[in-house]
Amino acid sequence: MAVDVKYTAEALATGGGREGQAKTKDGALDFTLAPPKEMGGSGEGVNPEQLFAAGWSACFLGAMKKVAGDDYDTTDASIGVKVSIGGDDDGGVALAAEIEVVLPHLEQAAAEELAEKAHAFCPYSKATRGNIDVKVSVDQD
Structure with a gap:
């Protein structure tokens, strides 16, 4: 799949990986990493799972508002993402995620339909599809 690149973020981590420093080239982010x-x-400090959860929640909310268009009321919508890390069946390490979609102004069926569309559209969701366990739930409050 070819990507028509519109923007590239660039970051550098130094130190021990999970223990060290990370910053973006433009200086917008500069923080200590700690398990x-x-x-x-x-x-x-900040850990990679927190960064992944923050990025995914923002991306998913943007994707949801994009696919909602004028067909859904996304007023006061929010997305919570939990990223978990632990051992896998092969003795390695793996991630899992839970995405909570909150759409207080939609009925449950419409909210679930919009969440499904957003999950299909979101670049983070696409990147992880088939690679990690992801659970999406919808709530009205």
Whole structure:
């Protein structure tokens, strides 16, 4: 699949990977990386799963508003993404994700239809499709 590139983000990580520094080339982001306490780290920094969850939630919300057009009311819509990391069946490490779509102004069936369309359109969802377990749920409040 060819990509008609409109923008490229560039970031650099230094140090020990999960322990070190990360920053974007333009300086918009510059932060300390640290594993969460649950993984034996200090928890006093940002970890890759947090970054992935933040990016995916923003991307999914944008995708949802795009596919909604004038057909759905996305007023006060929000997207929560949880990205989990743990062991897999092969003795390695794997990710899983949960996406919570909140659409307070839509009936459940319409909200579920819009969430499905957004999940099909979102670049993060496309990139992970078939690679990690993803659960999408819809809530009205």
